[in-house]
Amino acid sequence: MKTVNHWIGGKSVEGTSGTYGPVTDPATGAVTTRVAFAGVEEVDAAVAAAKEAYATWRTSSLATRTSVLFAYRALLDARREELARLITAEHGKVHADALGEVARGLEIVELACGITTQLKGELSTEVSGRVDVAAIRQPLGVVAGITPFNFPAMVPMWMFPLAIACGNTFVLKPSEKDPSAAIRLAELAAEAGLPDGVLNVVNGDRTAVDRLLEHPDVAAVSFVGSTPIARHIHATASAHGKRVQALGGAKNHMLVLPDADLDAAADAAVSAAYGSAGERCMAISAVVAVGGTGDELVARIRERAEKIKVGPGDDPASEMGPLITAAHRDKVASYVRGAAAQGAEVVLDGTGLTVPGYEDGHWIGISLLDKVPVTADAYRDEIFGPVLCVLRAETYEEGLALINASPWGNGTAIFTRDGGAARRFQLEVEAGMVGVNVPIPVPVGYHSFGGWKASLFGDHHVYGNDGVHFYTRGKVITTRWPDPADGGVDLGFPSHR
Numbered sequence: 001m002k003t004v005n006h007w008i009g010g011k012s013v014e015g016t017s018g019t020y021g022p023v024t025d026p027a028t029g030a031v032t033t034r035v036a037f038a039g040v041e042e043v044d045a046a047v048a049a050a051k052e053a054y055a056t057w058r059t060s061s062l063a064t065r066t067s068v069l070f071a072y073r074a075l076l077d078a079r080r081e082e083l084a085r086l087i088t089a090e091h092g093k094v095h096a097d098a099l100g101e102v103a104r105g106l107e108i109v110e111l112a113c114g115i116t117t118q119l120k121g122e123l124s125t126e127v128s129g130r131v132d133v134a135a136i137r138q139p140l141g142v143v144a145g146i147t148p149f150n151f152p153a154m155v156p157m158w159m160f161p162l163a164i165a166c167g168n169t170f171v172l173k174p175s176e177k178d179p180s181a182a183i184r185l186a187e188l189a190a191e192a193g194l195p196d197g198v199l200n201v202v203n204g205d206r207t208a209v210d211r212l213l214e215h216p217d218v219a220a221v222s223f224v225g226s227t228p229i230a231r232h233i234h235a236t237a238s239a240h241g242k243r244v245q246a247l248g249g250a251k252n253h254m255l256v257l258p259d260a261d262l263d264a265a266a267d268a269a270v271s272a273a274y275g276s277a278g279e280r281c282m283a284i285s286a287v288v289a290v291g292g293t294g295d296e297l298v299a300r301i302r303e304r305a306e307k308i309k310v311g312p313g314d315d316p317a318s319e320m321g322p323l324i325t326a327a328h329r330d331k332v333a334s335y336v337r338g339a340a341a342q343g344a345e346v347v348l349d350g351t352g353l354t355v356p357g358y359e360d361g362h363w364i365g366i367s368l369l370d371k372v373p374v375t376a377d378a379y380r381d382e383i384f385g386p387v388l389c390v391l392r393a394e395t396y397e398e399g400l401a402l403i404n405a406s407p408w409g410n411g412t413a414i415f416t417r418d419g420g421a422a423r424r425f426q427l428e429v430e431a432g433m434v435g436v437n438v439p440i441p442v443p444v445g446y447h448s449f450g451g452w453k454a455s456l457f458g459d460h461h462v463y464g465n466d467g468v469h470f471y472t473r474g475k476v477i478t479t480r481w482p483d484p485a486d487g488g489v490d491l492g493f494p495s496h497r
């Protein structure tokens, strides 16, 4: 059986805690790999390696950093297929989707290649007699990243490329469910010329995370995962004096107005609800059909959803793969099984699906629930599976109020041909990312990604300008080089002359 170790100080390091976790191929249900779980000493070793590397990396020239990043970009570009296969083998998503994940991660490496422009700083000359003021941004030190299972390559790439481009060093704790992609990303960074210790990966569970949260040499923590853990990360790391951005879960709504192109809306709802088996934080999991569009919209969603081919991610014919674990599959199924008793109409029930030849895989088919009451668990919880809830609203206002009453505010979308309604929605909806006739509005790399309410704790979104701000701190330098003719003591408060 393959073993996934840690990556510390530029090399693979075997686990010493004696604890390992299983990594499963979700399509077969077979344990294929064991992953070392770091104890406190191993986390400390990774932080120490990052701290040592920081002493020189922070003063490395921008030219040095960007030349490594450009080489890294080229290596990743050449290895897209390999990375996508690693992702599919441990996460289960279909190959095309895994390739898409790598592409979206690469965007942030490309953004980091252009860090020279982002770190230019500001200068005001002659703010007062012979006084100049400069504003610069400097790295924080050792930064930690803790990432979820659903994007094992992209979410780490949301974080470390920008962090290291800004002059920080990094300790990544990827999901223990699919850790191989993160280790490969670190190996390729070393191959691209990244100095030892600048990027480290420790595998493990809560023990490793909690040590990072309290470690005195960790300056900041980026987290992406579920809301309860995001809340814990934010509270604990903040209490230890660290800068924190903690992105949490979601329940993303799509509002469909009566004038929308219903075929386009149904295409979008099906793609965004069932893509990656619903294991996306930007998945659409609730459609709000406004003003009598519900029956027609549900019919069109059903017609499309029924045709989705579920199968192993490495089969080119598959459109949707299995769920990450059997336990998660069972939890998702319990929401579908309990929905009718809580007042929903079960239009499609995907529970109980098996895929011939892959009987032990973590399968569940497509589920579509209509007329879901807001009190039903299937609506109230983040299911994180291929289950779409449809709700009905009489008016735009009623639909908007429903969306804004949700505890989450990650992404949302409106489908309409009415520019005025779309404009109102953009301004009135309480969510961090809005799509207008776009179902999964994940911002491009040079804008930032982040939600509102229980979808993000902290005040920085990830990547884009917010990412650069998060991984740097500002310094303002006021300088006077007096003319040799100046002089004399002045006890007055400094003011402008």
Ligand code: NAD
Binding pocket: 146, 147, 148, 149, 150, 151, 155, 173, 174, 175, 176, 204, 205, 206, 209, 210, 224, 225, 226, 227, 229, 230, 232, 247, 248, 249, 250, 280, 281, 382, 384, 410, 451, 455
């Ligand atoms: P998770 O919260 O279970 O795990 C995320 C990370 O936290 C993992 O590295 C895990 O090892 C660690 N962790 C788990 N329990 C912990 C604990 N008690 N203490 C400390 N660390 C702990 O999330 P997941 O199941 O891996 O990922 C799915 C979740 O992530 C969903 O809720 C999804 O919406 C969310 N997500 C959000 C975004 C976003 O941008 N907002 C993006 C992707 C995923």
